[in-house]
Amino acid sequence: MAEKSGSENKTADFEEYRKKVKQRKLLVKLIIILVLFFGVFVLVMNIDNIIDSLKGVASKIDTKTSTEVGYPIKLSGSASYSFESFGDNFSLLSDTYLYTYNLDGGQNYALKHSYSNPVHCTNSKRILLYDRDYNNFSLYSKTRLVYKNTLEEKIVFGKISNRDSVAIVTNSDRYSNIIYVYDGNGEWKYTRKFLNENIMNVGFSSDDRYIYVITIGAENGDMFSAIYKYDTTDESEAVWTYKLTKSSLPLEIVVKKNRVCVIYYNYALSVNESDGSLQGEKEFQGIVTCLDNSDSMIGLIYYDSSSNKNILVSLDFDMKVNTSGIVNPNINKIILDGNTMYIIQSGKIIGFDSEMKTVAEKQVSDDCVSFIKISNSFLLLGYNSINIENLT
Numbered sequence: 376m377a378e379k380s381g382s383e384n385k386t387a388d389f390e391e392y393r394k395k396v397k398q399r400k401l402l403v404k405l406i407i408i409l410v411l412f413f414g415v416f417v418l419v420m421n422i423d424n425i426i427d428s429l430k431g432v433a434s435k436i437d438t439k440t441s442t443e444v445g446y447p448i449k450l451s452g453s454a455s456y457s458f459e460s461f462g463d464n465f466s467l468l469s470d471t472y473l474y475t476y477n478l479d480g481g482q483n484y485a486l487k488h489s490y491s492n493p494v495h496c497t498n499s500k501r502i503l504l505y506d507r508d509y510n511n512f513s514l515y516s517k518t519r520l521v522y523k524n525t526l527e528e529k530i531v532f533g534k535i536s537n538r539d540s541v542a543i544v545t546n547s548d549r550y551s552n553i554i555y556v557y558d559g560n561g562e563w564k565y566t567r568k569f570l571n572e573n574i575m576n577v578g579f580s581s582d583d584r585y586i587y588v589i590t591i592g593a594e595n596g597d598m599f600s601a602i603y604k605y606d607t608t609d610e611s612e613a614v615w616t617y618k619l620t621k622s623s624l625p626l627e628i629v630v631k632k633n634r635v636c637v638i639y640y641n642y643a644l645s646v647n648e649s650d651g652s653l654q655g656e657k658e659f660q661g662i663v664t665c666l667d668n669s670d671s672m673i674g675l676i677y678y679d680s681s682s683n684k685n686i687l688v689s690l691d692f693d694m695k696v697n698t699s700g701i702v703n704p705n706i707n708k709i710i711l712d713g714n715t716m717y718i719i720q721s722g723k724i725i726g727f728d729s730e731m732k733t734v735a736e737k738q739v740s741d742d743c744v745s746f747i748k749i750s751n752s753f754l755l756l757g758y759n760s761i762n763i764e765n766l767t
Contacts (some may be wrong), residue, residue, distance in 0.1 A: 434520040436484040440472070444481035447760040458756055460747045464517045465754055467761070468495045472505055475517050478749055480763070500557070503535040505543065512543055514561065522561030528553060536579035537570050540564070542586060542678035544574045556586060556607055565607035571590055571705050572601065578635065579629040580648070584608060589625045598622040602637060604651060615651035619644065629668045634692040636673060638666055643673075645694045653696035661686075670713040672697060672729070676706055676718075689716060689729060700731040710748050717753075719743060724753055724764065737764050 441449075450456065450467075458467040464483065467474040470493065474481040490506040497503070501521065505512035507530055508602060513523035514535075528545035531552065535541050539559030547553050554572040556565040572590035581584055588603045595631070597620065604614040623639040630636075634654060636645045640662050645654040659677045664685070666675035672692045685704050689697040703720045710717040715726045724746070726735030739746075742757040754763045 378534060389603045396617065403740070436486055436515075436519055438480050438485055438487070440485040441482050444479055446480045446760075448480055450757075450759045456756060457753070458496070458499040458747060458761070459495065459502075460518070460749050460754070461502060462499045463749060465747060465749060466495060466497060466502050467756075468493055468504070473502070473515070475502070475515070476761075477517075478752060480761075486515070486520075494532070496533065498537050498539065499537050501535060501539050503533050505530050505533040507532065512541070514539070514541060514559075519576075521559070524557070524561060526555070530573070531562065534579075535579045536583050537581070538579075538583045540583040542577040542579070542581060545578065552590075554586075555741045558583075565605070567605055575625045576599075576628045576637075578630040580630060585614070585661055586631060587628060588635055589628055591624065591763060601634060601638070602624055602633075602646060602651070604648075617646050617651045617653070620631065626663060627666055629673055629692075631668070631670065636668075636692055636694070638663060638675060640674070641677075643675075643694050645692055654692075657690060657694040657696065658687075659688075665707055665709050667711040667716075669707050669713055671714055672711065674709050674711045674716040676702060676709055678704075683767065687718070687731070689731075690762075697729050698727075698731045700727070708745055710746070710747055717748060719746060736767055738741070739764060 398649060420468040448488055455464060456467060456469055458465055463478050465476055471487060472494065473488050474485045477483060480486045488504060488510065490510055493504060493506040494507050495502055495504045500516060502515040504515065509529060510526050512533055514720065526545055528547050531544045531546055533541060533543045541557045543555045546590045550568045550570055551572055551672055551742045552569045553572060554567045554577065564655065569590060572592035573590055574590055576589040584607060585607050586607060590601045592599055598677050602617040606614055621642060623642050625637050625639050627638045628635065630648065633648045634645045635648050638642065641659045643766055646652060647654055660681050661677045662707040663675050663677045663681040666673065676685055676687050679686050685702050685706060686699055687702045691697060702718060706718050706720060714729045717724055719739060722739060724735055724737040728734045739755055740757060743755045745756045747754050751766045753764045755764060
């Protein structure tokens, strides 16, 4: 066999070199494509936070009334304070200011709101502030104003969903009540008008597509309460309606575990979220004074008129009683965290499990008028201070 000439060897070596160069270029392109793909993926996954940050540049609230960090947080002294938790922060509302604080006791901001009759409610990220019997409402984060709006009618009450949708219920000259629904950016989503029924409460489905409206009305001289499910993506009539012919006023609505639960003054019921069919009911021999819910149950306290005692009750979402027990009178708040119910009783924060066994206990100041729980910490509102107690 004849040996290859020198020129043939050079040609072969050059072709091999070109192949390697081409392979390296393809590898570099592949790496660039993967990096870009990963960058786009990270951008998409964090787009809400990025947009939120960009919006916050212009609307960040820089005003503060205190730069101190820690507890106790000194207050001017008032019986009109209210406070709520939202995530790892909490809000404090007075007749003049809306304050937000972090868990370390540092003030995020102090907003002078100028509302005549301010009311606020929260989810884990946002604060809804509205002027009851007036026309204005606004949405805040822990550092900034998200949006504000003014309506033609006077506001009766507002609710905020876990996904930042807002429902505002108003009075009207032509209607008993009107409900307006806005998304987390303040864009209008939905309106529903009620001619002869008064809206008492509103709940949201987990994806915010549906709202559940609780009303009261009268037919032939008899009072009734109704639960309506509406699809906020169209203007059609209710998906379903459940009517209750009991003369009891609704207090709260809980939408969880494919159930719509409504707690009335002396009664509670559960209907299926999909079709509105009755799943369970519970009647109380007295008046419900306070309640809360977690992902596993509903807890409430009612005054039993037959025994003249306060009864703590835990219910599942089909209104079956998990446990009940007697507690001290004058308890005005209950907090649920998982399967534990917390109350302040005899100068102590006491936690009860689902069998009414004491699982936590902490001595607190006697002047505590309200409390909230964030992680393992309790924030205690007194007449002129906020203190913190940690569960160990």
